[in-house]
Amino acid sequence: MLKTIPVFIASLFIYSGIAAQTPDSTLKKSPVKTLTDAQYTALLKGDDIYNMPPVALLNHYPMPDVAMQFKKEAGLSPIQITKIEAIAKELKRKRIEMGGFIVINEKRLDDLFNKGTDEGSIIFYSNRSGLYYGELRDAILIACYNTWKLLSPAQIKKLETLQNHN
16 A cells, blocks of 8 residues: 555656646747747648638638538538538648748748848748738638538528627
């Protein structure tokens, strides 16, 4: 019995150390000075950190993931669910792809300024950065548009109501 007490106490210390981890301690460390650890991780995971869909949302074009979140409550048909799942999957793929390109481009800009650069390189990589952000925004807005096309006005209204309550 006395031999198991130290094992139990050691287990408690290990468990409390694991439980004490903050969410930020599990994030990937950003190798890019211009991106925080949270931004770096979010870009690589395909999370929206730039709040790009508001123009669509403000004009009643729902995000596909919101439609999927409330598919039962909004009364989506099996055909709608299948098509919106495909839209959401493609959007996630595109977010991850563009997030990776944004990270690589930011790293290149950081390297240029760290090692020395010229105006032409600055123009090239900053324009490229704008293209990646633009392509990401295009993908998000097109996903909203394609989701909207699949829904009835009543379903859109229901989704907005459900989203605003959560």
